[in-house]
Amino acid sequence: MTRHDDALGLARIRIRAAWMFLAPTLIVLAAVAGWPLLRTIWFSFTDAELGNLSGYRFIGFANYLERYEGEWLGLLADPAWWGAVRRTIWFALVSVSLEAVLGMIVALALNARFPLRGLVRAAILIPWAIPTIVSARMWAWMLNDQFGVINHALLALGLIDAPVAWLADPDLALWAVVIVDVWKTTPFVALLILAALQMLPGDCYEAARVDGIHPVRVFFRVTLPLIRPALVVALIFRALDALRVFDLVYVLTSGSAGTMSMSVYARQQLVDFQDVGYGSAASTLLFLVIALLTLSVVVLGRLRLDGEAGR
Amino acid sequence: MNAARLAGRLAFALLLLAIILFALFPFYHALVTSFRSGSELFIPGLFPAALDPRNYALVFTQQNFGRTVLNSVLVAVAVVGFSMLLAVAAAYALGRVRFRGRGALMLTILGVSMFPQVAVLSGMFELIRALGLYDTLPGLMLANLVLTLPFTVWVLTTFMRELPKELEEAAYVDGAPPLTVVRRVFLPLLWPAMVPTALLAFIVSWNEFLFAFTFTLSAETRTVPVAIALLSGGSRQELPWGLVMAASVIVTLPIVALVLTFQRKIVSGLTAGAVKG
Amino acid sequence: MAGVSLRRVRKSFDGQTVIRDIDLDIADGEFCVFVGPSGCGKSTLLRLVAGLETVSGGAVLIGGEDVTAAPPRARGIAMVFQSYALYPHMTVRENIAFGLETRRARKAEIAARVEAVAKRLELEGLLERLPKQLSGGQRQRVAIGRAIVREPRVFLFDEPLSNLDASLRVQMRIEIARLHQSLRTTMIYVTHDQVEAMTLADKIVVLNAGRVEQAGAPTELYRHPRNLFVAGFIGSRRMNFLPVRAEGMRDGAVEVLLPGGGRLAVPVAGEGARAGEALTLGIRPEHLRLAGGAPDLAGPVEVVEELGDEQLAYLRLPDGGLVTARLESGTAPREGETGALELPPAECHLFRADGSAFGRP
Numbered sequence: 001m002t003r004h005d006d007a008l009g010l011a012r013i014r015i016r017a018a019w020m021f022l023a024p025t026l027i028v029l030a031a032v033a034g035w036p037l038l039r040t041i042w043f044s045f046t047d048a049e050l051g052n053l054s055g056y057r058f059i060g061f062a063n064y065l066e067r068y069e070g071e072w073l074g075l076l077a078d079p080a081w082w083g084a085v086r087r088t089i090w091f092a093l094v095s096v097s098l099e100a101v102l103g104m105i106v107a108l109a110l111n112a113r114f115p116l117r118g119l120v121r122a123a124i125l126i127p128w129a130i131p132t133i134v135s136a137r138m139w140a141w142m143l144n145d146q147f148g149v150i151n152h153a154l155l156a157l158g159l160i161d162a163p164v165a166w167l168a169d170p171d172l173a174l175w176a177v178v179i180v181d182v183w184k185t186t187p188f189v190a191l192l193i194l195a196a197l198q199m200l201p202g203d204c205y206e207a208a209r210v211d212g213i214h215p216v217r218v219f220f221r222v223t224l225p226l227i228r229p230a231l232v233v234a235l236i237f238r239a240l241d242a243l244r245v246f247d248l249v250y251v252l253t254s255g256s257a258g259t260m261s262m263s264v265y266a267r268q269q270l271v272d273f274q275d276v277g278y279g280s281a282a283s284t285l286l287f288l289v290i291a292l293l294t295l296s297v298v299v300l301g302r303l304r305l306d307g308e309a310g311r
Numbered sequence: 312m313n314a315a316r317l318a319g320r321l322a323f324a325l326l327l328l329a330i331i332l333f334a335l336f337p338f339y340h341a342l343v344t345s346f347r348s349g350s351e352l353f354i355p356g357l358f359p360a361a362l363d364p365r366n367y368a369l370v371f372t373q374q375n376f377g378r379t380v381l382n383s384v385l386v387a388v389a390v391v392g393f394s395m396l397l398a399v400a401a402a403y404a405l406g407r408v409r410f411r412g413r414g415a416l417m418l419t420i421l422g423v424s425m426f427p428q429v430a431v432l433s434g435m436f437e438l439i440r441a442l443g444l445y446d447t448l449p450g451l452m453l454a455n456l457v458l459t460l461p462f463t464v465w466v467l468t469t470f471m472r473e474l475p476k477e478l479e480e481a482a483y484v485d486g487a488p489p490l491t492v493v494r495r496v497f498l499p500l501l502w503p504a505m506v507p508t509a510l511l512a513f514i515v516s517w518n519e520f521l522f523a524f525t526f527t528l529s530a531e532t533r534t535v536p537v538a539i540a541l542l543s544g545g546s547r548q549e550l551p552w553g554l555v556m557a558a559s560v561i562v563t564l565p566i567v568a569l570v571l572t573f574q575r576k577i578v579s580g581l582t583a584g585a586v587k588g
Numbered sequence: 589m590a591g592v593s594l595r596r597v598r599k600s601f602d603g604q605t606v607i608r609d610i611d612l613d614i615a616d617g618e619f620c621v622f623v624g625p626s627g628c629g630k631s632t633l634l635r636l637v638a639g640l641e642t643v644s645g646g647a648v649l650i651g652g653e654d655v656t657a658a659p660p661r662a663r664g665i666a667m668v669f670q671s672y673a674l675y676p677h678m679t680v681r682e683n684i685a686f687g688l689e690t691r692r693a694r695k696a697e698i699a700a701r702v703e704a705v706a707k708r709l710e711l712e713g714l715l716e717r718l719p720k721q722l723s724g725g726q727r728q729r730v731a732i733g734r735a736i737v738r739e740p741r742v743f744l745f746d747e748p749l750s751n752l753d754a755s756l757r758v759q760m761r762i763e764i765a766r767l768h769q770s771l772r773t774t775m776i777y778v779t780h781d782q783v784e785a786m787t788l789a790d791k792i793v794v795l796n797a798g799r800v801e802q803a804g805a806p807t808e809l810y811r812h813p814r815n816l817f818v819a820g821f822i823g824s825r826r827m828n829f830l831p832v833r834a835e836g837m838r839d840g841a842v843e844v845l846l847p848g849g850g851r852l853a854v855p856v857a858g859e860g861a862r863a864g865e866a867l868t869l870g871i872r873p874e875h876l877r878l879a880g881g882a883p884d885l886a887g888p889v890e891v892v893e894e895l896g897d898e899q900l901a902y903l904r905l906p907d908g909g910l911v912t913a914r915l916e917s918g919t920a921p922r923e924g925e926t927g928a929l930e931l932p933p934a935e936c937h938l939f940r941a942d943g944s945a946f947g948r949p
Contacts, residue, residue, distance in 0.1 A: 009642040010483060010659040017489030018404035025401035025464060032457045033423045036434025043433050053437050109326055120327060122574045124334045129570040131518035133536035134559040138341045141552050147352065149340060244427040247520045251540050266429040271525055280433045287430035294425045477673035480640050485687035486661035499677040
């Protein structure tokens with residue numbers, strides 16, 4: 001910036017610089033997120049196919065819902081889609097609830113003082129760092145019906161009489177997905193809760209101890225209300241993550257019908273069946289669900305988005 | 312120490328043990344399995360009978376795993392480098408300058424980081440094909456920016472906000488234009504925040520599966536997660552578990568090492584990204 | 589070098605006006621101190637001169653040139669911040685050189701000027717250190733060095749001494765005064781400490797609620813405060829204010845009725861004063877004397893503070909008010925005894941109900 005700037009006030013210079021600094025990011029995001037998203041939404045109103053993305057017709061809402069020879073067709077009339085929706089929501093609710101409870105227990109344990117605390121904290125980060133594909137594979141092997149260590153252990157302990165087909169049984173497979181997800185993401189939740197716990201003021205605990213209040217009561221009346229904001233944010237992030245679940249389901253159970261999530265369903269239509277129009281319709285719906293949830297969270301939670309540069 | 316307190320301590324120790332076991336056992340199990348071959352695999356046992364490195368050799372000879380790891384590293388490094396470069400500039404604008412529309416922009420960027428990957432899949436597929444990048448590493452780098460850029464912008468913005476206002480003002484009084492302020496004053500001060508941010512972005516790219524699985528086809532452009540997902544043995548029925556676990560250990564160890572080294576910083580990066588937001 | 593002029597300068601943040609139509613002229617080479625209670629707008633006014641904030645209305649002139657719309661770099665100013673704002677990752681040398689580098693000065697010239705400044709401020713041994721390895725006083729000197737190396741037309745100081753401990757503050761105050769003597773550059777200095785203002789300034793500007801209450805030389809403000817606010821703010825011990833009633837006017841004086849019944853003719857220009865009007869009489873603690881004859885004020889001594897060379901006696905007056913008198917050491921009555929004080933009429937100030945002062949000779 002040169003002489004030219006010297007005619008402008010500092011505020012104007014900074015605002016102009018801000019837009020110049022933002023421009024590359026905004027252009028890239030528009031290119032790799034905005035444009036593809038718009039194309040996906042557009043494709044959802046067409047009969048495009050993967051092999052020939054340029055030759056398609058506009059077919060209105062037919063991918064979503066259409067009456068054809070007296071029958072309702074389209075995504076909204078597809079029981080497989082609704083099954084995926086139901087399963088995804090169930091998965092998100094169950095896994096996030098478990099992660100909240102377990103994460104809280106782990107965080108409380110790690111908040112206490114004991115030798116080698118740093119080491120334990122490092123250890124619980126490991127599941128989180130392992131690539132999802134790898135953890136899916138590790139657990140698939142552990143849950144293997146014939147040779148898996150889990151069936152071996154349960155048989156040896158006499159808890160089951162015959163090997164359980166964890167990943168093939170439609171009733172159990174989704175639970176298996178939940179278990180692996182909980183294993184992988186509880187550390188994330190626990191560390192966020194731990195960070196919140198460590199910012200709590202010590203004096204109200206001392207006051208509670210002086211007053212002789214039972215620790216359990218202290219937890220529910222003091223700790224929980226104080227860390228609730230952090231907890232809520234962490235769980236919302238996790239829930240939005242869980243609603244998008246793909247890798248884990250796809251690799252752990254090969255996306256079989258019993259575990260198919262919304263993302264897996266959409267990709268199957270899109271890539272395996274080459275039906276870009278229909279798959280895009282599913283993707284668009286998933287996007288809408290998550291967008292609406294995010295928006296309501298932002299509005300309700302009044303997340304601080306416009307904070308000032310602090311001192 | 313009375314009996315109740317002793318029991319309490321014991322229960323706490325058991326709880327810690329359970330946590331550690333739950334966290335580490337699957338990885339330990341994978342490690343043990345990776346050193347077994349053939350029928351040894353199917354004998355239950357918590358300890359390796361012998362350290363048989365055959366699987367590790369096989370992964371590199373049979374599966375061309377070296378190339379795969381290199382692909383993952385190239386993609387991750389390029390994506391992280393580019394994301395950080397753009398994000399530092401954007402973070403100055405979003406974190407320190409008050410302008411009309413800033414809140415809406417922050418919201419949009421946060422929104423992009425919430426995008427389900429499949430929502431951009433068909434549009435991205437078209438874009439990558441149109442640019443002639445299908446089945447190439449640059450195509451993957453482009454796609455992965457969706458995942459890393461909003462996140463890095465968001466985290467660096469929260470860190471940028473914390474830096475003292477007077478430093479910036481002093482630099483302006485010293486006659487520095489905005490670019491110099493960012494480059495000479497803020498960038499050096501932001502290093503402690505950039506390390507964990509870059510690391511988290513690296514992990515995101517390293518672990519990415521859906522894009523890599525959809526936008527590449529040949530073995531030459533495969534990344535690590537795709538290679539592991541596609542690993543299969545001679546028979547359709549049973550996977551070569553020893554091989555799979557050896558590959559898993561190989562790709563996990565560097566990440567685990569990084570995470571353990573930067574443990575504290577990663578936690579600060581995570582909390583900045585999630586809680587302060 | 590250059591003078592600074594403000595013309596009807598106004599500033600508001602989010603609809604709240606913090607600077608209201610300020611007109612001010614600071615002469616070339618003058619040491620001007622902005623002083624006032626916290627929140628009075630003194631720092632904002634300095635930042636408007638610096639260009640760190642842009643005025644909402646009015647004009648800022650430096651050296652006769654309108655810089656209202658110019659950024660800091662184009663104003664020829666240098667600034668020392670309260671927190672010093674040293675770049676923590678740069679050595680002392682780099683900190684001082686930064687402002688020259690951004691102006692594309694030649695390397696040799698930069699080095700020479702940094703050395704000269706370091707010598708002047710006795711920083712030679714510290715040039716390769718980082719700010720965190722320096723003491724508070726050393727950091728302060730680096731901040732000053734960073735300002736003078738650029739040879740600006742105007743120096744701006746924003747409460748530069750408030751982070752230092754008391755003894756260091758006095759020492760740095762003297763250094764700044766010496767600096768001004770040798771540089772003879774216009775300086776504007778913001779502080780909430782009226783002692784700093786009195787000792788350093790050629791001109792003091794007393795600010796309150798975004799307005800200039802009075803601007804003038806330190807003795808001028810001390811001797812002739814224009815209103816109650818300035819009278820109460822300037823002076824190391826707060827002026828005593830007594831509610832009085834105007835009794836009448838006599839050749840160049842206003843006769844007032846004191847609390848406790850005494851009468852006093854205060855020599856002020858009493859135009860417009862009416863008999864029976866409620867006024868405020870101001871008298872500084874250092875001007876009160878123990879009464880030789882009939883006292884003007886009398887009351888029980890509540891507390892005596894012993895300061896070694898002097899004593900401060902606090903007297904409770906019949907109307908409930910408290911008066912502070914500075915007395916020579918060993919002369920004050922004991923606590924509980926009755927104190928009798930005399931008011932030298934020539935040292936008294938008289939204020940109207942709206943706070944404005946009657947003119948004093």
